[in-house]
Amino acid sequence: MARRESKILEDIQLRRWIRAGTPVAKSDGDGLTFTLSAAGLAAWTLRFSHGGRRHELTLGRYPDISLKAARDLASAKRVEVQQGRNPAATIRKQKSIKDWTVRQLIGDYEEKILPGLADSTQRSYKRNLLRIAAGMGALSVRDVEGPDIVAQLERVEVGWVESFTLWCVLKAIFKHAAGKKLIVASPCAGVSLEAVIGERPEIRKRLMLTDAEINVLTNAKMSKENLLSVRLLLATGVRASELFTAQWADVYLDEARWHIPASKTGPAMDIPLAPVVVEWFRELRRLAVGSDFVLPAHANSRAERLGGDTHISKDCIREAIDFWIVNHKPKIRRFTPHDLRSTMKSNMRRLGVPRDISEMCLNHKLPGVEGIYDQHTYYDERRGALELWVSFITCCMAGDEWNMTPMRKTA
Structure with missing residues (x-):
C-alpha cells in the first residue's frame, strides 16, 4: 500500500457537494x-492493490x-x-452465497431429499418440518445458531421419541444446507439432545398375553373388521x-398363503395360513366389498382425500384396541x-417351537454367519409352527385347556 496521505476531506465539503448535485470523485488519501x-x-x-492488480x-x-466511520x-x-x-x-464470495430462510431450505429439502426416504419416514419428517417452519422458518439459515436449535427442541412438547425425530430432522436439513454451502458448519454441532430434554426413558417391556387374556381378546366386543384384524395379527405375527x-x-386363499412384500422392516416373505386363518380372511373379503385392500378405509373422507380406494390409517387398529379397553374394561392388561408379536414369540417357545423357526x-x-449363508425359507417348518400356534389360539378362544404335545425338534 502507498504511504498514508493526510486527510483532506471534511463533512462540510461532503454536504456541500451533495447539495450541489454535481457528480464528483474526491480522494481522502490512501x-x-x-x-x-x-x-x-x-x-x-x-x-487498493493485491496480487499485482488494482x-x-x-x-x-x-x-x-460517516467520514470517520469510512476512514x-x-x-x-x-x-x-x-x-x-x-x-x-x-465480499464477492459472500454475495454469491444464497441467503435462504429456513423455510426456503425446508422447501428445497422436501423437493430433493425427502422423496428418497421410506414412506413412514416421510410422514414423520413432514410432521416435524412443519414444526420447524412454524418455529424458525423466517430466520436466515446463516443466522441460525446452537441456541436456536435448543429453543426449537424445547418449545415442542412431545414425547422423547418424537423429540428424537425432530432432532434428526434438524440435523438433516442443516446438513443439507452445509452440503449446498449455504453455511460453513451445521448449528446442530455440539448440541446434545440428552442435555436439552433428558435421557431416553426406559423402553417399555413387551407383554406376553396369558391364556385367559387371549380368550378375552379373541372374543372382544369390537366391530367384526377390528376383531378379525386383531385375530390375524395374533395368529400370523405380522x-x-x-x-x-x-x-x-x-393373499392367495386357495393356496393358504399370504405374500408380504419387501419393506424397510424386512425382506419379502410368504406366510402359510392355517385353515381357520383362511376363513378369517374370507370373512374380511366379504366385508371389503370389492376393495383392493384387505382393510379398506372406513371413512369416505379418507378415501376421497387419498384419491379413492385406500387402506385404513396406521393408527386405526391401535385406536380400536384402546377404545375397547377403555370403554369395556375387559380383564386384560393394556397392550399395543x-x-x-411378542405374545406369539413367547408362546411359540412355550409350545416347543425351535428358536430359529x-x-x-x-x-x-x-444372527451372525447363519443369517448370511442360510437362505432356506423353512416354509414347511413355519407352517407347522403357525398351525400349532393357531390351534393354541382357537383352544384359548373356546376357553378349553391346552392338552396337545409340544412340538419337538426333528433330528
Whole structure:
C-alpha cells in the first residue's frame, strides 16, 4: 500500500457537494474515495492493490457511513490486505452465497431429499418440518445458531421419541444446507439432545398375553373388521403396518398363503395360513366389498382425500384396541398391536417351537454367519409352527385347556 496521505476531506465539503448535485470523485488519501453519482448517490470506495492488480471495494453509502466511520473501515480493510487477504474477493464470495430462510431450505429439502426416504419416514419428517417452519422458518439459515436449535427442541412438547425425530430432522436439513454451502458448519454441532430434554426413558417391556387374556381378546366386543384384524395379527405375527396396507392381490386363499412384500422392516416373505386363518380372511373379503385392500378405509373422507380406494390409517387398529379397553374394561392388561408379536414369540417357545423357526415366523433375520449363508425359507417348518400356534389360539378362544404335545425338534 502507498504511504498514508493526510486527510483532506471534511463533512462540510461532503454536504456541500451533495447539495450541489454535481457528480464528483474526491480522494481522502490512501485509496479512500468519496463519490457522488449523477443520480445523487453518495458512497465510499476503497482502491487498493493485491496480487499485482488494482481492486476497488465499495464500503457503503454516505451519510449512513460517516467520514470517520469510512476512514476506520478503510483502515481495517488495509490491514486485511497487509495480511495477504483480498477484502473485495471476500465480499464477492459472500454475495454469491444464497441467503435462504429456513423455510426456503425446508422447501428445497422436501423437493430433493425427502422423496428418497421410506414412506413412514416421510410422514414423520413432514410432521416435524412443519414444526420447524412454524418455529424458525423466517430466520436466515446463516443466522441460525446452537441456541436456536435448543429453543426449537424445547418449545415442542412431545414425547422423547418424537423429540428424537425432530432432532434428526434438524440435523438433516442443516446438513443439507452445509452440503449446498449455504453455511460453513451445521448449528446442530455440539448440541446434545440428552442435555436439552433428558435421557431416553426406559423402553417399555413387551407383554406376553396369558391364556385367559387371549380368550378375552379373541372374543372382544369390537366391530367384526377390528376383531378379525386383531385375530390375524395374533395368529400370523405380522407387523400392524403389513396388515393394514395388505392388498388382496397378495393373499392367495386357495393356496393358504399370504405374500408380504419387501419393506424397510424386512425382506419379502410368504406366510402359510392355517385353515381357520383362511376363513378369517374370507370373512374380511366379504366385508371389503370389492376393495383392493384387505382393510379398506372406513371413512369416505379418507378415501376421497387419498384419491379413492385406500387402506385404513396406521393408527386405526391401535385406536380400536384402546377404545375397547377403555370403554369395556375387559380383564386384560393394556397392550399395543406390537405386543401381539411378542405374545406369539413367547408362546411359540412355550409350545416347543425351535428358536430359529419362531424368529423366522416373525420375519427376523437370523444372527451372525447363519443369517448370511442360510437362505432356506423353512416354509414347511413355519407352517407347522403357525398351525400349532393357531390351534393354541382357537383352544384359548373356546376357553378349553391346552392338552396337545409340544412340538419337538426333528433330528
